[in-house]
Amino acid sequence: MHPILIDLGFFQVPSYGVLVATGVLLGLLTLKRRADRAGLDGTRLVDVGLWLVIWALVGAKGLLVLVELPRYLRDPGELIGLVRAGGVFLGGFAAAVVAGVALFRRYRLPVLATMDVFVPSVALGQAIGRVGCLLAGCCWGSRCDLPWAVTYTDPVAAANVGTPLHIPLHPYPAYEALFNFVVFLGLELLYRRRPAPGRVFATYLLVYGGGRFLLEWARGDAARGFVLGGALSTSQLIAVLMVILGAALHLWIARRRQP
Numbered sequence: 001m002h003p004i005l006i007d008l009g010f011f012q013v014p015s016y017g018v019l020v021a022t023g024v025l026l027g028l029l030t031l032k033r034r035a036d037r038a039g040l041d042g043t044r045l046v047d048v049g050l051w052l053v054i055w056a057l058v059g060a061k062g063l064l065v066l067v068e069l070p071r072y073l074r075d076p077g078e079l080i081g082l083v084r085a086g087g088v089f090l091g092g093f094a095a096a097v098v099a100g101v102a103l104f105r106r107y108r109l110p111v112l113a114t115m116d117v118f119v120p121s122v123a124l125g126q127a128i129g130r131v132g133c134l135l136a137g138c139c140w141g142s143r144c145d146l147p148w149a150v151t152y153t154d155p156v157a158a159a160n161v162g163t164p165l166h167i168p169l170h171p172y173p174a175y176e177a178l179f180n181f182v183v184f185l186g187l188e189l190l191y192r193r194r195p196a197p198g199r200v201f202a203t204y205l206l207v208y209g210g211g212r213f214l215l216e217w218a219r220g221d222a223a224r225g226f227v228l229g230g231a232l233s234t235s236q237l238i239a240v241l242m243v244i245l246g247a248a249l250h251l252w253i254a255r256r257r258q259p
Contacts, residue, residue, distance in 0.1 A: 001150075003136045003157045019132025024053055027125035034191065035117050040109070043073050045117065045231050052096040052118075053230060059095020063088040063234070066225070088124065090212075090238040112198035119204040123184035128179035137163035141170025142220035150174075162221075170218040198253050203248030213239040 004136040006013035028049050032042035100118070104111045133139045134150075137157025141150075149168035156164035183204070191200050216236045232240075 001135045015135035016132040020129045023125035023128030027121035031121040056092035056096040060092030063091025090235050116200035118132040119201050120187040123180050126178050127180035130173045133173035139173050141172035141218050144170040172219050196253050202246045202249035205242045209239040209242030
């Protein structure tokens with residue numbers, strides 16, 4: 001793949017950083033358009049979105065440190081690498097949700113309705129960011145003998161994130177990029193039907209959580225950490241919690257609407 005998008009010798013532009021920045025930008029643009037159409041202050045939500053991006057980065061890197069704590073305890077100098085590392089998305093998502101609830105309340109925004117405005121853009125940003133993962137060689141898949149397997153050959157990827165070279169692997173980032181884009185389209189369609197507040201957010205939790213749990217079986221990197229004696233990855237455990245929370249939120253909304 002191409003971990004370095006532009007290499008001038010004295011200056012390099014990483015593919016991952018460019019794609020993540022593109023995902024954030026397009027996510028914020030679609031967020032503003034959706035918010036304005038919903039009668040909310042799109043500019044204010046973009047400002048809040050920027051804060052949530054910062055909290056997401058903190059949460060993603062924080063969970064990465066937790067799942068790889070022995071490594072960082074052995075060599076604290078490895079913490080410097082967090083500047084370049086993307087982190088664990090689900091850790092970032094959890095941090096952004098908590099920060100989002102606090103910020104929405106502070107600015108007197110309806111929490112569930114505002115969550116509904118945000119999550120389609122989150123899925124779009126994820127889709128684009130995963131293309132960055134594919135180019136960078138991170139979040140690689142397990143061994144694969146299928147025709148669409150990918151084989152990394154760039155030594156820069158191996159040096160940066162430990163990507164295994166010259167081995168056919170599942171293109172996990174491509175799987176999730178496609179999945180997230182489909183989720184984005186589905187959430188957009190659902191949002192336009194104007195469901196009860198919270199339905200879009202709850203659907204994202206259910207669909208993404210369930211899909212992420214299944215897709216994790218195709219991953220091969222160990223950066224996610226494992227729980228329950230290695231039976232599940234940390235991301236799978238969080239995905240299960242997302243599904244439970246999404247189902248519970250759907251039930252709560254249905255019962256609240258009953259006469």
